[in-house]
Amino acid sequence: MSALSLFALITLAILLQVAVFLGYRFSRHWQRYRQLEDAAQETAVDTAIPTAEKVSPPPGAWRDTRKFRVAERVVESPDGSVCSFHLTPEDGLPLPAFLPGQFLTFELDMPEGGKLIRCYSLSDTPRADRYRVSIKRLPAPPGRGLLPPGRSSTHFHDRVAVGSTLNVRAPAGHFYIGPEAAPVVLIAGGIGITPLMSMLEWCLENQPEREVWLFYGVRNGRELAMRERLESQASRYANFHLQFCFSDPLPEETAGRDFHHAGRVSLDLLRMLLPLKPYHFYICGPGPMMAAMVAGLEDWGVPDARIHFEAFGPASFKRRQPTSATEAPDPDIVVTFARSGVQVPWRPGAGSLLDFAEQEGINVDSSCRGGACGTCRTTLSAGEVVYHQPPDYDPEPGTCLLCVCTPKTNVTLEA
Numbered sequence: 001m002s003a004l005s006l007f008a009l010i011t012l013a014i015l016l017q018v019a020v021f022l023g024y025r026f027s028r029h030w031q032r033y034r035q036l037e038d039a040a041q042e043t044a045v046d047t048a049i050p051t052a053e054k055v056s057p058p059p060g061a062w063r064d065t066r067k068f069r070v071a072e073r074v075v076e077s078p079d080g081s082v083c084s085f086h087l088t089p090e091d092g093l094p095l096p097a098f099l100p101g102q103f104l105t106f107e108l109d110m111p112e113g114g115k116l117i118r119c120y121s122l123s124d125t126p127r128a129d130r131y132r133v134s135i136k137r138l139p140a141p142p143g144r145g146l147l148p149p150g151r152s153s154t155h156f157h158d159r160v161a162v163g164s165t166l167n168v169r170a171p172a173g174h175f176y177i178g179p180e181a182a183p184v185v186l187i188a189g190g191i192g193i194t195p196l197m198s199m200l201e202w203c204l205e206n207q208p209e210r211e212v213w214l215f216y217g218v219r220n221g222r223e224l225a226m227r228e229r230l231e232s233q234a235s236r237y238a239n240f241h242l243q244f245c246f247s248d249p250l251p252e253e254t255a256g257r258d259f260h261h262a263g264r265v266s267l268d269l270l271r272m273l274l275p276l277k278p279y280h281f282y283i284c285g286p287g288p289m290m291a292a293m294v295a296g297l298e299d300w301g302v303p304d305a306r307i308h309f310e311a312f313g314p315a316s317f318k319r320r321q322p323t324s325a326t327e328a329p330d331p332d333i334v335v336t337f338a339r340s341g342v343q344v345p346w347r348p349g350a351g352s353l354l355d356f357a358e359q360e361g362i363n364v365d366s367s368c369r370g371g372a373c374g375t376c377r378t379t380l381s382a383g384e385v386v387y388h389q390p391p392d393y394d395p396e397p398g399t400c401l402l403c404v405c406t407p408k409t410n411v412t413l414e415a
């Protein structure tokens, strides 16, 4: 045998060994993936996006509002734009446990008169004696003339002090993490960190073995909320993988020291870092970021039941293939606004019934525009409406939430 043939034989033998080794590793990995996948399917009923009926109020939840006192205020970001408010009940009775990811609704009596209703996510793990919300101050939008800053967030930052009393509705919401052991990826943009922080703290406290990733996108370190807490949890729990993504780092900030990745949280980054596992994804952040992430995850083959998201603003962001209530509306539907004496044919492209009312010059009080706060609840005297996603606020029978419904038949609304 020539030296060349011997060399070829040895190379072939090495390649064969490498192939056998890789094949073995892949089959082990695949088996583990299938086990996790099967376990996830067994709990699929619980982990799918729940319907309105499935989320009943937590035991001990109160009706209407309960009075809370601000026990502590904590500035959470170097630029001071995010502040946490720790709330204790005035009656001193134990608090119902909420589901990590849910929110509180505040009915604020404004000093200039009138009431303002706003939702804020609970940002801590459930405790019997206090709740925590973390609120970002919203300045006036730049370059748009003399517009006012955000009313509620400015009120909280400038006027709500330790000792202030607030009227608060019981925890609610369909965006929460389930108790199963499935590995989880939390994706936060800006102030969208708040419900994910609650999920993270709950997981680490109750399921320290569960694999949790947090991708947290901000412009730079000045905006980053709760850095110290996140870093200390990451160094304490080996199964918690923390990734800060800075889209516009400060000149003095360095990748690897102050943050993990330059740029926004992206699907490419997830694909690069995440091993092949049936993760559940929980996303909260600005609309465009969520739209990109959800579409990307769908393209990547992640099933709908494993993609969970919440928008803080209008319910304008929808899945490309809605999973519920896709029935085509009757093209001849007529909408009657009884109090305003207006009767008009429904336009399917109008958006929600709230958008439609506004386009017709009918004024309806609204706030979250996402089915969370109940401000736009309106009496439905005749006809039926359809919700394209289950609303978080449960409208009383005979009423509907205009911001998240469309007419199914001719309808008469007391507006």
Ligand SMILES: Cc1cc2nc3c(=O)[nH]c(=O)nc-3n(C[C@H](O)[C@H](O)[C@H](O)COP(=O)(O)OP(=O)(O)OC[C@H]3O[C@@H](n4cnc5c(N)ncnc54)[C@H](O)[C@@H]3O)c2cc1C
Pocket: 103, 118, 119, 120, 121, 122, 133, 134, 135, 136, 137, 138, 139, 140, 141, 147, 148, 149, 150, 151, 152, 153, 154, 191, 194, 195, 311, 312, 313, 368, 370, 372
């Ligand atoms: C389920 C849920 C959970 C939430 N959780 C959180 C949370 O944990 N933390 C948090 O900070 N927020 C959270 N939010 C958002 C929060 O509820 C409020 O929407 C937010 O604080 C802004 O309210 P605001 O009253 O301060 O601003 P608004 O007064 O409603 O104003 C909003 C923005 O519009 C601008 N504006 C004012 N007038 C005009 C005009 N004429 N034209 C154009 N722009 C104008 C304001 O300057 C401001 O930037 C959550 C929302 C929901 C629905």
